[in-house]
Amino acid sequence: MSEDLNGITCDQRSQQERLILISFYFTQLLFILLSVPYLWWKNRLYVELAPFTEIHMWLVGVGVGGFIVAMEFVLIRLLPEHHFDDGGLNQLLFARRPWWHIMLIAVMAAIGEELLFRGLVQAWIGVWGTALLFALVHTRYLKKWVLVVFVTGVGTVFGLMVEWTGHLAPAVIAHAVVDFVMGCYLRYGAKG
Template identity: 35%
Template sequence: MKRNLQEVDDATLCLNLWLTQGLILAIAASCSLWLHGWDGTLGLFRLPLLSGVGWAAAAATVVILTSIAMDRYLPSNWQDDGSINERIFGNMSTAGIVLVCVAVGFSEEWLFRGVIHPFAGNLWTSVIFTIVHTRYLRKPLLVISMFGTSWLLGLLFELEHSLWPPILAHIGIDLVLAMYLRYTIKRRQGEEL
């Protein structure tokens, strides 16, 4: 049995990503229907006002710029997740990255904002969100970043009472940062040649 993620090949790592997101989506859908009913679940997905989309874009921009600044100006060992993100996104096609980011953003926001948040509030939902991202727990900077991002996504949900603003922000954050990561990997490999 593999003892840590470093011993798992990249294909198995990606398979685990998809299985995890499928499980999160199934839990989100079943719990949402159980807790909110059909009409309540549909209500979570009502279209936001244009201002909600603007707030989502603003929140995503803040998180993206903060993450890029952390990458450029802070020691890399403060942010190293064991190179898991590099292994997942480094050689993935653009279409693959988009698909993963949409799946992750949709399923995680439905579970955390749509199911957990209405009962636990933003603080505890953000704590749970941070803890679930276990590979970041050994790095205080990543814990703070994860909690802050979750807190912002929770504020978007509270502001609009719709899952779409946090979903759009989550997808945007993941997509831009995954593309940025792939770009920096390719640039580094080009410099090493």
């Protein structure tokens, strides 16, 4: 039976990848199921999602997402690799996926997390509280101060985008851009 560098068999790795993927989709669906009824009840669902048809929302989202990706690449270039080690979870999620599945994962994460954090939670605890909660939910990063600071900063930027535009659309777009590009980087461009 063949083993990879971590001493696990290919079957074990496939099973881990499958469990990570199932857990990911379950979590994102849960986020959506928690958020959509609340936004609908508050008559905010259409207001939050309608701007996807407006070009300036796409320009803001892609621009901010591109800036965040550029900052992440600068940090990756400047800092030792161990600062970005999330325990291999992202590697398991993205490493053997085709580009279209990485895109699906990125869009699903962006919709689920932005509906929950910026659409639901931010109204209760504000931009800063939501950014901290956003970082805490990404628990695999908590032992890596660079990742905690970076994810808190990204959560703050997403929250400020929602405050500035009054809509979730640019934050969802920026989030999807970041996750897609970084997922493709893990799949096609990262060492290892």
